[in-house]
Amino acid sequence: MTGRALDNLLRLLGMLMIGGIVCFLLIPIVVTVVMAFDARAYLGPLPPPAYSLRWFRRFFSDDYFLRGLGTSVQLALLSATLSLCVGVATAVALDRGSWRGKEALTSLFLSPLIVPPVVTGFALLLFLSGLGLSNGFARLLCGHIIITVPYTIRSTLAGLSGIDGSLTEAALILGANERSAFWDVTFPLARTGIVCGAIFAFAISMDDVAVSIMLTDANTYTLPVALISSMRANFDLSIAAASVLLMLATLALILVLEKLVGLDRIIGQGVFR
Amino acid sequence: MRSSSRLVIEFRDVAKRFGQTMALAGVTFTVSAGETVSLLGPSGCGKTTTLRLISGFEQPDEGAIEIAGESMRGKRPYQRNVGLLFQHYALFPHMNVAENIAYGLKHRGWPKAEIAGRVSEMLRLVKLQGFESRWPAQMSGGQQQRVALARVLATKPKLVLLDEPLSALDAKLREELRAELKQILASVGSTTIVVTHDQDEAMSLADRVMVMNRGRIEQEGAPDEIYARPRTPFVARFIGRGNWFSGRVSHPPGKAFARLSTSAGTSLWICAADAVAGGDWSACVRPERIALLGPGAKAEKPGDNLLPGQVVEIINLGAEIHYAVDGPEGRLLVVEPNREGPRARRGDRVSLRFRAEDCVVLPYASDA
Numbered sequence: 357m358t359g360r361a362l363d364n365l366l367r368l369l370g371m372l373m374i375g376g377i378v379c380f381l382l383i384p385i386v387v388t389v390v391m392a393f394d395a396r397a398y399l400g401p402l403p404p405p406a407y408s409l410r411w412f413r414r415f416f417s418d419d420y421f422l423r424g425l426g427t428s429v430q431l432a433l434l435s436a437t438l439s440l441c442v443g444v445a446t447a448v449a450l451d452r453g454s455w456r457g458k459e460a461l462t463s464l465f466l467s468p469l470i471v472p473p474v475v476t477g478f479a480l481l482l483f484l485s486g487l488g489l490s491n492g493f494a495r496l497l498c499g500h501i502i503i504t505v506p507y508t509i510r511s512t513l514a515g516l517s518g519i520d521g522s523l524t525e526a527a528l529i530l531g532a533n534e535r536s537a538f539w540d541v542t543f544p545l546a547r548t549g550i551v552c553g554a555i556f557a558f559a560i561s562m563d564d565v566a567v568s569i570m571l572t573d574a575n576t577y578t579l580p581v582a583l584i585s586s587m588r589a590n591f592d593l594s595i596a597a598a599s600v601l602l603m604l605a606t607l608a609l610i611l612v613l614e615k616l617v618g619l620d621r622i623i624g625q626g627v628f629r
Numbered sequence: 630m631r632s633s634s635r636l637v638i639e640f641r642d643v644a645k646r647f648g649q650t651m652a653l654a655g656v657t658f659t660v661s662a663g664e665t666v667s668l669l670g671p672s673g674c675g676k677t678t679t680l681r682l683i684s685g686f687e688q689p690d691e692g693a694i695e696i697a698g699e700s701m702r703g704k705r706p707y708q709r710n711v712g713l714l715f716q717h718y719a720l721f722p723h724m725n726v727a728e729n730i731a732y733g734l735k736h737r738g739w740p741k742a743e744i745a746g747r748v749s750e751m752l753r754l755v756k757l758q759g760f761e762s763r764w765p766a767q768m769s770g771g772q773q774q775r776v777a778l779a780r781v782l783a784t785k786p787k788l789v790l791l792d793e794p795l796s797a798l799d800a801k802l803r804e805e806l807r808a809e810l811k812q813i814l815a816s817v818g819s820t821t822i823v824v825t826h827d828q829d830e831a832m833s834l835a836d837r838v839m840v841m842n843r844g845r846i847e848q849e850g851a852p853d854e855i856y857a858r859p860r861t862p863f864v865a866r867f868i869g870r871g872n873w874f875s876g877r878v879s880h881p882p883g884k885a886f887a888r889l890s891t892s893a894g895t896s897l898w899i900c901a902a903d904a905v906a907g908g909d910w911s912a913c914v915r916p917e918r919i920a921l922l923g924p925g926a927k928a929e930k931p932g933d934n935l936l937p938g939q940v941v942e943i944i945n946l947g948a949e950i951h952y953a954v955d956g957p958e959g960r961l962l963v964v965e966p967n968r969e970g971p972r973a974r975r976g977d978r979v980s981l982r983f984r985a986e987d988c989v990v991l992p993y994a995s996d997a
Contacts, residue, residue: 520717520719522715522717522719523719523721523722525684525686525706525713525715525719526713526715526719526720526721527721527732528685528686528705528706528707529684529685529706529707529709529711529712529713530707530732530733530736530737530780530784531707531710531733531736531737531784532707532732532736533705533707536736540721540732541721544723545722545723
């Protein structure tokens with residue numbers, strides 16, 4: 357009887373905690389979204405008396421933001437693509453067999469996750485200046501590949517680790533050479549992990565401030581960097597509007613991901629055996 | 630001299646080491662066209678290494694492997710035309726049944742036009758017509774293993790390797806599929822090596838059994854011969870069950886049989902030709918060769934052995950009944966078929982009778 361009461365109490369506490377965390381995560385986002393549609397020209401208390409799209413118009417008429425957005429999208433697409441190629445190749449090599457130093461090498465490749473991004477950015481700034489590379493976009497690309505590669509490596513490794521080694525052997529003994537076996541068997545089965553890695557890389561690149569802020573120059577800057585510097589100069593709600601746009605983009609990405617992963621689950625129930 | 634063109638595979642003194650472990654310590658054997666041979670042994674005996682050497686997933690450290698008269702040195706798995714049926718099927722989960730079976734055909738260069746025909750021919754062979762567009766995940770274990778078999782046989786490999794082909798299935802299904810597997814392999818006339826730790830699988834599928842232990846082949850022969858005439862204590866222990874007696878052998882003059890005297894004071898008749906007098910020998914008696922009789926039973930013929938005992942446990946397995954009988958030689962196992970009529974009960978005093986010919990006499994081994 358008391359045991360049961362205790363169980364119920366604990367369950368209630370658990371629910372409360374989950375509810376609290378959800379509120380903590382969601383309320384700021386909700387506030388941002390509401391404020392993005394605020395019709396007032398100044399920053400006033402919630403809730404706004406009227407709604408409009410003025411901050412979105414303001415965002416899209418501001419060259420400074422648009423330029424940042426353009427750079428960010430180009431940079432994210434390019435760095436996600438390159439980081440995917442590097443990450444998949446690295447993960448496939450790391451996944452093959454077991455050899456001395458494998459763990460150490462894996463940790464080394466994943467280390468940008470542990471090094472604070474500011475440190476990575478600053479170190480890269482010094483290093484690239486030393487090399488004489490002053491092109492802002494090239495510098496940003498280097499930085500973004502470094503911070504996104506761990507994500508593509510890790511999620512590809514996760515995808516590969518679910519594949520039964522005898523599947524590759526089955527392909528080989530049936531007459532496929534190593535390359536065909538990779539493209540026919542390994543790649544399709546690791547696809548979910550690989551796609552996840554690419555989407556992560558894109559999102560991380562779109563989102564990054566700490567590394568980017570070190571590597572921008574006067575003409576080349578990313579949207580997050582533009583948002584931060586405009587926030588310091590004159591705080592207005594076009595930042596909230598930009599945030600809503602970024603959220604929508606992320607939501608679209610998640611839906612794409614869900615579609616791909618969901619589809620995989622339906623077809624390949626045996627994938628992770 | 631055998632004609633070497635009939636040999637599908639030949640192993641000559643093949644050795645393979647993994648670090649400090651000697652996985653294969655000089656293995657020599659041949660398999661002729663149309664033969665089904667099984668490699669039987671406990672885990673770690675080298676049978677899986679042998680299979681991986683034949684498939685080309687490993688290369689031997691010493692010795693030579695030839696398939697159809699051609700050296701396999703440096704040959705990759707896809708250059709060998711060997712078929713391998715995996716224990717856990719290894720069907721490609723992202724391909725349907727037809728695509729799985731067609732995979733080998735595509736890579737072995739079959740003309741596109743013939744592939745579909747061959748796929749349905751193979752599905753007919755394994756009795757899975759109409760399953761072309763099923764996904765592996767939608768099929769039972771038995772069905773998956775049949776698809777895997779169809780995929781292996783589709784490309785007409787020179788040699789088919791079966792790796793513990795039935796061990797992932799439950800007992801009832803295993804028996805059904807075993808019979809079917811045997812019939813399918815015979816119908817396509819394939820040369821087959823079955824690798825297994827399961828003696829039923831080895832004995833029932835193969836014409837010839839090679840028992841492996843510690844990287845060597847301990848004994849090679851027909852299933853009957855392996856069971857009835859094991860040549861080493863290991864083989865006798867590994868195949869089937871046995872009751873063991875050890876002692877000194879003497880040859881009483883004027884008798885057709887020799888005498889094995891154990892330290893517990895029992896004397897058994899054994900075949901005189903099997904052992905040299907004066908040495909220590911072990912005798913193994915299969916439990917189904919022992920008759921369970923009433924306490925007053927007598928020897929019927931010269932060479933009959935009689936041991937007294939008391940039934941301490943009875944296990945009914947349906948088809949047969951296992952009796953544990955305690956006597957001067959410790960606990961003995963007797964297996965009798967489940968027949969109508971009076972049966973011994975727990976606590977009954979009984980006599981155990983077996984013939985001298987039923988004693989498999991082997992050199993004494995301390996662990997025997």
